[in-house]
Amino acid sequence: MFAPLLQNLRDRHPxxxxxxxxxxANDCANLLLACGASPIMADEPExxxxxxxxxxxxxxxxxxxxxxxLPALPACGRTANARGIPVVLDPVGVGASRFRRDTALRLLxxxxxxxxxxxxxxxxxxxxxxxxxxxxxxxxxxTADNLDACCxxxxxxxxRTGAVVxxxxxxxxxxxxxxxxxxxxxxxxxxxxTGTGCQLSCLTGAFAAAxxxxxxxxxxxxxxxxxxxxxxxxxxxxPEDGSGSFRTYLMDAVCRLTPDQLExxxxxxxx
Amino acid sequence: MFAPLLQNLRDRHPxxxxxxxxxxANDCANLLLACGASPIMADEPExxxxxxxxxxxxxxxxxxxxxxxLPALPACGRTANARGIPVVLDPVGVGASRFRRDTALRLLxxxxxxxxxxxxxxxxxxxxxxxxxxxxxxxxxxTADNLDACCxxxxxxxxRTGAVVxxxxxxxxxxxxxxxxxxxxxxxxxxxxTGTGCQLSCLTGAFAAAxxxxxxxxxxxxxxxxxxxxxxxxxxxxPEDGSGSFRTYLMDAVCRLTPDQLExxxxxxxx
Amino acid sequence: MFAPLLQNLRDRHPxxxxxxxxxxANDCANLLLACGASPIMADEPExxxxxxxxxxxxxxxxxxxxxxxLPALPACGRTANARGIPVVLDPVGVGASRFRRDTALRLLxxxxxxxxxxxxxxxxxxxxxxxxxxxxxxxxxxTADNLDACCxxxxxxxxRTGAVVxxxxxxxxxxxxxxxxxxxxxxxxxxxxTGTGCQLSCLTGAFAAAxxxxxxxxxxxxxxxxxxxxxxxxxxxxPEDGSGSFRTYLMDAVCRLTPDQLExxxxxxxx
Numbered sequence: 056m057f058a059p060l061l062q063n064l065r066d067r068h069p070x071x072x073x074x075x076x077x078x079x080a081n082d083c084a085n086l087l088l089a090c091g092a093s094p095i096m097a098d099e100p101e102x103x104x105x106x107x108x109x110x111x112x113x114x115x116x117x118x119x120x121x122x123x124x125l126p127a128l129p130a131c132g133r134t135a136n137a138r139g140i141p142v143v144l145d146p147v148g149v150g151a152s153r154f155r156r157d158t159a160l161r162l163l164x165x166x167x168x169x170x171x172x173x174x175x176x177x178x179x180x181x182x183x184x185x186x187x188x189x190x191x192x193x194x195x196x197x198t199a200d201n202l203d204a205c206c207x208x209x210x211x212x213x214x215r216t217g218a219v220v221x222x223x224x225x226x227x228x229x230x231x232x233x234x235x236x237x238x239x240x241x242x243x244x245x246x247x248x249t250g251t252g253c254q255l256s257c258l259t260g261a262f263a264a265a266x267x268x269x270x271x272x273x274x275x276x277x278x279x280x281x282x283x284x285x286x287x288x289x290x291x292x293x294p295e296d297g298s299g300s301f302r303t304y305l306m307d308a309v310c311r312l313t314p315d316q317l318e319x320x321x322x323x324x325x326x
Numbered sequence: 327m328f329a330p331l332l333q334n335l336r337d338r339h340p341x342x343x344x345x346x347x348x349x350x351a352n353d354c355a356n357l358l359l360a361c362g363a364s365p366i367m368a369d370e371p372e373x374x375x376x377x378x379x380x381x382x383x384x385x386x387x388x389x390x391x392x393x394x395x396l397p398a399l400p401a402c403g404r405t406a407n408a409r410g411i412p413v414v415l416d417p418v419g420v421g422a423s424r425f426r427r428d429t430a431l432r433l434l435x436x437x438x439x440x441x442x443x444x445x446x447x448x449x450x451x452x453x454x455x456x457x458x459x460x461x462x463x464x465x466x467x468x469t470a471d472n473l474d475a476c477c478x479x480x481x482x483x484x485x486r487t488g489a490v491v492x493x494x495x496x497x498x499x500x501x502x503x504x505x506x507x508x509x510x511x512x513x514x515x516x517x518x519x520t521g522t523g524c525q526l527s528c529l530t531g532a533f534a535a536a537x538x539x540x541x542x543x544x545x546x547x548x549x550x551x552x553x554x555x556x557x558x559x560x561x562x563x564x565p566e567d568g569s570g571s572f573r574t575y576l577m578d579a580v581c582r583l584t585p586d587q588l589e590x591x592x593x594x595x596x597x
Numbered sequence: 598m599f600a601p602l603l604q605n606l607r608d609r610h611p612x613x614x615x616x617x618x619x620x621x622a623n624d625c626a627n628l629l630l631a632c633g634a635s636p637i638m639a640d641e642p643e644x645x646x647x648x649x650x651x652x653x654x655x656x657x658x659x660x661x662x663x664x665x666x667l668p669a670l671p672a673c674g675r676t677a678n679a680r681g682i683p684v685v686l687d688p689v690g691v692g693a694s695r696f697r698r699d700t701a702l703r704l705l706x707x708x709x710x711x712x713x714x715x716x717x718x719x720x721x722x723x724x725x726x727x728x729x730x731x732x733x734x735x736x737x738x739x740t741a742d743n744l745d746a747c748c749x750x751x752x753x754x755x756x757r758t759g760a761v762v763x764x765x766x767x768x769x770x771x772x773x774x775x776x777x778x779x780x781x782x783x784x785x786x787x788x789x790x791t792g793t794g795c796q797l798s799c800l801t802g803a804f805a806a807a808x809x810x811x812x813x814x815x816x817x818x819x820x821x822x823x824x825x826x827x828x829x830x831x832x833x834x835x836p837e838d839g840s841g842s843f844r845t846y847l848m849d850a851v852c853r854l855t856p857d858q859l860e861x862x863x864x865x866x867x868x
Contacts, residue, residue, distance in 0.1 A: 077348040077619040078626050078638050084349050084520035089569045094520065095422065096349050099392050102423035109422065121641050123394055123665055148637065151651065152644035247852065249626035249636065291566060295833055298631045299848025306570025310518065348619040355620050355791035360840045365791065366690065367620050370663050373694035380693065394665055562837060577841025581789065 057276035057321055058314035060266050065091040065314075069111035069264035073257055074098045074127060076118030076147065079250025082306075083116075086254040089310040090280075092261035103127035107134040111141075112264025114257050115162065117155050118147035125158065132166030141169040141263035141270065144218075145256035149173070150180040163216060169263055170274045171212075172221040172256045175205065182212040197224030206235045206326055219274045221259065223252060227278045231271040238275065238323040240282025242289040247298040248305065255281045258309070279321035284308035286320070328547035328592055329585035331537045336362040336585075340382035340535035344528055345369045345398060347389030347418065350521025353577075354387075357525040360581040361551075363532035374398035378405040382412075383535025385528050386433065388426050389418035396429065403437030412440035412534035412541060415489075416527035420444070421451040434487060440534055441545045442483075443492040443527045446476065453483040468495030477506045477597055490545045492530065494523060498549045502542040509546065509594040511553025513560040518569040519576065526552045529580070550592035555579035557591070599818035599863055600856035602808045607633040607856075611653035611806035615799055616640045616669060618660030618689065621792025624848075625658075628796040631852040632822075634803035645669035646676040654682055654806025656799050657704065659697050660689035667700065674708030683711035683805035683812065686760075687798035691715070692722040705758060711805055712816045713754075714763040714798045717747065724754040739766030748777045748868055761816045763801065765794060769820045773813040780817065780865040782824025784831040789840040790847065797823045800851070821863035826850035828862070 070093045075083050080096055087094035097106045104127070107113050113135040115128050135142045144166075146159045159181060162168075171181070175197060197205045205228055213220040214232035221229045227238040245251045258281055262273040288304035296304075341364045346354050351367055358365035368377045375398070378384050384406040386399050406413040415437075417430045430452055433439075442452070446468060468476045476499055484491040485503035492500045498509040516522045529552055533544035559575035567575075612635045617625050622638055629636035639648045646669070649655050655677040657670050677684045686708075688701045701723060704710075713723070717739055739747045747770055755762040756774035763771045769780040787793045800823055804815040830846035 076638070078622045080349045081352060081520065081623060085569060085573070088518050088520055095419065096347070096390055097419075097423070098390065099425065101393055102391070102425035105423045105425075119638055119640065120644070121665070122643055123392070148639075151637065152639070152647045154641065154644035154647075247630050249623065249630055295846075295849060295853070297849035297852025298627060299845040299852065302627070302848075303570040303574055303845055304566075306573075307566060307568035310568025310570065311566070351620045352623060352791065356840060356844070359789050359791055366693065367618070367661055368690075368694070369661065370696065372664055373662070373696035376694045376696075395663070574841040574845060575837075577844075578837060578839035581839025581841065582837070 057279060058318040060262055060269065060273055060276045061280065061314045061317050064261055064265040067265045068093055069261060070095060070109060071112040071114060071257065071260050071264055072097065072107050072110035072131065073114040073260065074103065074131060075114065075116035075253055078119060079253040082250050083253055083257045085306055086257050086309060087261055089306055090258055090261050092264065098124040098127050100124060100126040100130060104130045104134040107131040108138060112260045113140060114143045114145065114260040116145040116147055116253055116256060117149060117159060118253065120155060120158060128162060129165045132162060136167050141260065141267055142166060143170045143172060143256050143260040143263065144168045145253060146173045146177045146181055147253065149177050156180060168216065168218040169270045170219045170221055170259050171216065172259055174223045174252065178208065178212060178220065178222045182208060197226045197228065202226065210235055219270045221274045221278055223255065227282065229271065229275045229278055234271065235326040236275040236323050237326055238278050238282065240279050240286060240322050242285040244289050244301050245285040248302045275323065276317065279323060280312060280317050283317060283320040284312060328550060329589040331533055331540065331544055331547045332551065332585045332588050335532055335536040338536045339364050340532060341366060341380065342383040342385060342528065342531050342535055343368065343378050343381035343402065344385040345374065345402060346385065346387035346524055349390060350524040353521050354524055354528045356577055357580060358528050358532055360577055361529055361532050363535065369395040369398050371395060371397040371401060375401045375405040378402040379409060383531045384411060385414045385416065385531040387416040387418055387524055387527060388420060388430060389524065391426060391429060399433060400436045403433060407438050412531065412538055413437060414441045414443060414527050414531040414534065415439045416524060417444050417448045417452055418524065420448050427451060439487065439489040440541045441490045441492055441530050442487065443530055445494045445523065449479065449483060449491065449493045453479060468497045468499065473497065481506055490541045492545045492549055494526065498553065500542065500546045500549055505542065506597040507546040507594050508597055509549050509553065511550050511557060511593050513556040515560050515572050516556045519573045546594065547588065550594060551583060551588050554588060554591040555583060599821060600860040602804055602811065602815055602818045603822065603856045603859050606803055606807040609807045610635055611803060612637060612651065613654040613656060613799065613802050613806055614639065614649050614652035614673065615656040616645065616673060617656065617658035617795055620661060621795040624792050625795055625799045627848055628851060629799050629803055631848055632800055632803050634806065640666040640669050642666060642668040642672060646672045649673040649676040650680060652682065654802045656685045656687065656802040658687040658689055658795055658798060659691060659701060660795065662697055662700060670704060671707045674704060678709050683802065683809055684708060685712045685714060685798050685802040685805065686710045687795060688715045688719045688723055689795065691719050698722060710758065710760040711812045712761045712763055712801050713758065714801055716765045716794065720750065720754060720762065720764045724750060739768045739770065744768060752777055761812045763816045763820055765797065769824065771813065771817045771820055776813065777868040778817040778865050779868055780820050780824065782821050782828060782864050784827040786831050786843050787827045790844045817865065818859065821865060822854060822859050825859065825862040826854060
């Protein structure tokens with residue numbers, strides 16, 4: 056079911072405008088190229104909306120937020136909404152400061168997001184106004200014990216926002232407010248590379264840009280694809296390899312992933 | 327003919343000041359180290375000209391331009407001109423926004439560039455005031471069909487600006503307004519790694535800094551060297567390797583490239 | 598003697614807040630994850646002190662300093678002091694501009710640093726107010742000839758500041774004002790990868806955060822560990838590998854380093 060979505064991404068080479076933090080921007084751009092999209096990064100308010108207007112998709116990432124470039128976020132979001140192109144929000148570390156939380160909540164009011172992607176504490180912070188875990192690379196656990204509660208959380212938050220919500224964890228949950236995809240791809244070693252979440256948000260933006268009429272399936276396909284690539288990268292590790300080689304292999308896997316591989320490797324159930 | 331230019335770069339370790347975007351800054355710094363230069367990155371207007379004054383070369387890259395650091399570009403360019411050190415302009419995505427275009431055109435008025443390096447749409451935007459293709463990683467094609475027109479474009483733009491113009495494509499063209507080097511090194515896979523153009527601009531700055539009296543040959547040598555390293559990196563790819571490994575192998579190749587290898591591997595004709 | 602310090606780092610996963618330059622931020626975050634810490638990067642003054650307050654350690658790095666984010670540095674430093682968490686200063690290229698020098702000297706007045714880590718010219722600039730070498734990747738030499746003078750320099754500067762001073766060179770010196778560790782780990786190829794110094798400062802912050810009562814040993818252990826990982830990475834280089842692969846292998850080595858390996862591989866004498 057996901058094969059045609061990846062094929063569309065490979066065929067259409069959508070231009071994706073990403074406003075993303077400087078820690079992971081290079082990996083995000085390389086990920087977009089590896090998956091078949093064309094990246095453009097620009098966060099200066101004076102030019103950013105003009106660039107969104109040329110793009111097929113937009114990704115807003117809240118890591119290393121700056122006061123000076125902040126106005127670009129709502130402005131680009133509104134431009135994307137006005138032109139009907141998909142917008143992905145990645146509320147990196149939104150529980151870590153009032154500034155990030157206020158920015159995220161403002162964006163939720165001013166922009167209609169196609170997909171909101173974060174980990175458990177980030178989605179909880181947005182959904183409930185609670186403070187989450189401080190680390191942006193923290194591996195929040197979605198476990199067998201809290202799976203029902205987590206499904207209810209993403210479903211309810213998706214309904215309230217009108218966005219597809221993609222929540223990352225040991226099980227990834229993707230919902231449009233009705234269906235919930237419970238996705239069991241991935242490998243814990245992804246947590247040892249900074250920005251795999253940021254990369255996933257960009258991959259989601261690329262899938263959504265190439266498949267604008269199917270945001271739920273696009274987000275679920277992106278989550279499966281990224282997790283599957285983590286599995287492929289892990290299987291390739293040699294006895295001296297660590298997180299440095301894993302990062303390279305992960306990019307290689309995204310670059311080489313075929314629609315057929317994704318179709319066969321995606322592991323999920325619907326709830 | 328290019329061997330002594332690379333030897334000079336390896337021997338002289340020129341300090342190159344690069345003002346470059348945060349997406350590719352790390353690769354640019356590593357490229358400069360790999361080729362034998364010493365990098366320094368600084369874009370705060372309060373310190374940038376002071377740093378240019380210590381350097382043997384300057385690279386101005388327009389990706390992820392910010393209003394707050396913008397004044398550093400003309401200020402450093404003028405400092406470099408006053409001290410007679412080479413300056414390279416990389417007008418990344420100059421067709422993507424009015425802000426970048428206005429900045430680039432202002433720089434062309436206020437700074438005498440030693441080399442201007444970009445792809446077809448970027449050079450066309452500068453030369454003709456037209457809007458180019460939106461993507462910064464777009465692979466504009468210089469083909470057999472438009473080769474004459476492209477040669478005329480770089481020759482004319484070089485004459486008008488007094489700079490050596492290096493235009494990247496499937497064939498790379500480098501001209502000082504009279505001679506045109508048509509360079510056939512490189513591999514399409516370089517388009518799957520973000521910032522290979524930014525890296526080439528830094529390599530050009532390094533070659534020019536080490537060979538300040540021969541800007542045309544320095545730029546042509548840099549273009550041949552980068553393309554040759556792309557070929558070497560591609561030849562090394564294993565069955566599971568993709569763009570992640572290619573990026574690493576490209577850096578390895580720059581690090582290991584010998585003057586003799588460059589001499590034998592450079593493929594170009596003069597027009 | 599260093600084994601338990603690394604074990605603590607692996608067990609405690611300290612959250613380390615790093616304000617670091619955009620050139621090396623990605624490597625710094627990956628290094629922190631590889632060594633067992635959890636990174637958070639944030640330099641906007643509006644949120645940065647709030648993030649420091651959640652962390653177990655703070656690293657202040659002066660590369661690519663910006664006027665707009667500058668106030669975050671002393672503010673976070675004071676927050677760390679007030680909460681009693683370790684603070685590391687990395688005065689990158691402090692001799693390269695008056696702006697960096699003034700900033701560093703101001704920070705020395707306003708913040709009590711746990712560790713100050715830099716190369717010979719950077720430490721000299723701080724200690725003596727002299728201008729140092731311009732390049733941030735310059736390999737200043739601590740040699741047999743100047744070893745005594747260098748030991749006196751770090752010892753005296755440590756006494757004056759109350760910080761542990763870690764000076765990088767072909768021999769690394771770490772002192773609390775009394776003892777001096779002379780450390781002979783490392784490999785010259787580390788100088789071909791940008792930001793190995795920035796990474797070492799983050800590793801120092803991680804060791805100090807996990808071992809807050811033993812700053813001298815924490816800094817010495819970090820210096821030995823980073824150098825040892827450079828040796829391991831170098832031993833792994835194949836015939837086609839260069840600085841690109843070396844960078845990956847260095848991260849792999851940090852990721853896989855065991856307390857036992859560190860214990861056996863650390864090469865130092867006390868003076």
